[in-house]
Amino acid sequence: MKKILIYVIVIAALLISNVSATLAAPLNKQIGINVLLNTGINNRILAKLGTYGKINEMVYEINAVTMKIAENDLSAIRALPFVAAANPDAARNGAPIDTVSASDFADGWNTWDQDAINVTDFGVGRTIGYDGTGVYVAVLDTGLLDSWRQYFPQERIATQYAKAFRGGGGENGNVSEPPNMWEHDQNSHGTHVTSTILGYQYGTAKINGVAPLATVIPVKVLGQSGSGWSSVVARGITYIADLKAGPLADYPVVINMSLGGSILDAMEKAAIDYAIEQGVIVVASAGNEGTYGMGYPGAYAPVISVAASGWVGEWTAASWWRTLDVLEPTNPADFYITDFSSRELPGQDLDVAAPGSWIVGPYQTNSGQISYYYLGGTSMASPHVAGIVALMAQKDATLTASDAEGILEGSAISLAPGCRTVNDGYGNLVEYCWEADATGAGLATADAALAATP
Structure with a gap:
């Protein structure tokens, strides 16, 4: 799997009549x-x-x-x-790494990624006794597509709390709250992330999610391009923290942030601290920068950060993502860490790994046209863990952020440094290798985390 990085640099040149003015401008x-x-x-x-x-x-x-x-x-x-x-103000981005179109969703409840975290089993369906009932999961992302009702049950989306924040970057002025923009996304990233938590529908076929009866609060903090600013993200975090301190005081609340940037912003850090003080549990992607290190806020220690793992069975059969069984018990030899998944550098904190190589879900490249894609990125890994945390919080409504992180790390399946040769989705066999800085405590699974939750 190749990592695709796109940098857009815009340079404005001014003709200035003297050297002093040229030096003063910057x-x-x-x-x-x-x-x-x-x-x-x-x-x-x-x-x-x-x-x-x-x-x-x-x-x-x-x-x-x-x-x-x-x-x-x-x-x-x-x-x-x-x-x-x-x-x-620090740039934030939530773009996936790879996309490949998928079209066959005629049957099946189990998908490889849900099987890998032991939420479902091939030919059996759901295998755990928790479904996220009574838990709110705030997805701070690009919002939802206009067509979100064709993917998700309306009762699973907390429209009364959904919100959009726009602006940031200073030159754009104040952070505004445009009404209903949360459900007019043109990017699809937030919709795909949400589908991992709730599952999704294609015609009459229902695809399972990690916490299908959780209630998602869509909070749009990234623009239509999938990028944004840390000041806007901080406003989104603070908004959810205030909900937890107010109308949602009696409910567990989890935040998922499949986004990040290269530096830890002071305002964003303070917002996370404030949210955790109110009882919110924060989960975020580790980043897609490989050996260049983790992104923030994921690398901030109080945040539960998630690396992207893959499965050796990828692309080995037709419709492999829903027709192949990820064998139980979980065998670390069946998994690998993707090359794009950010490695932990000194001063950074990587907690666990979850499926993030080829995850199928709703993703539209043409506005209004229903479509589904495989996406790869730690953006896809993070909602698996956010969903697991929702299950844990359903079992124990008093669960704190530090409790959740400790349980996830303590119950993770160790993935030792190594290499795996897998199909990259383009017809090539590729060897992926990783060291201890890529895995955190290891592979997160729902059954083990629930067993360790009091």
Whole structure:
């Protein structure tokens, strides 16, 4: 499986009449920044910050402010006595790695990835006694396609809590909340991620999910291109934390974030800390950068981070993803870590691995045209674990983030460093190798995690 990375660089050249103006221009570049305070927000602080630029947003729950400033003023803001941290708004991306069209969904409840985490078994159907009932899973992503009702039961989507946030990056001004945009996605990423948690429907055929009776809260924090900003992600996290502190206080709440970027943003970190304090459990993808290291927020220790594993039976038969049995008991020799899955670097925290190589689900490349694709990425691995956490939280409604992480790591099946030769989906046999920095504690499975949950 090849990793496809697309970088778009736009350079604007200005004709300037003197050298001094040319040198001064970069220093006055306007940027968006996120400022985390070490105290509460008040008028005195806002007035002082306002001398450096435009204040866009105040997020009182986490004592954070977003601003638009001249780049050369960032160091001065960092030096202010009431500033705990300040950094440029960080890019976030949720794009998958590989896509291959799939069209045959005529029968079958079991799929290889659900079988691999021991939620279902080939020819048997569902094999565990929990289904996510009473648990809310917030999917912070691109939102859902207009056609989402053709994939998911309406009662499984919490439309009363669904939300979209847009903006960020400073130059775009305030983070706005456009109504109903959460269900007008043109990207499909969030819909595919949701399908792993809930399962999905094709005609009269129903495909199983990890937690099919959980209730999903779609929160659109990424744009139609599948990218966005950490300030917007932080707003989404804070929104879910406030729901947990309010109307959802009596229900377990899990966040899935199949997204990430190269740096840990102070505002995003504070939002995660705030959410965990309210009782939310946060799961995120490890990233698709291979040996270049994990993405954030997944690499942040309190977050349950997920690497992408694959199965040696991939592409070995027609409709293999639903016609082949992943043998029980789980044998580590049947699995591998993908080449794109981010490896853990010093200072980063990788927890477990889950299926993320070739996951089938709803994915539209033409607006309004129902279609299904295999997608590969740690974006696809993360919702498997978010779903497992939902099952754990159904069993124990008092489950905390640290409890969930400890149980997942303690019950994971160790995957030693090694190599596997598998079909890459393009007719080639490819050897994938990995070291201990790629696996976390090992392969997450629902049955083992539930057995270890009090």
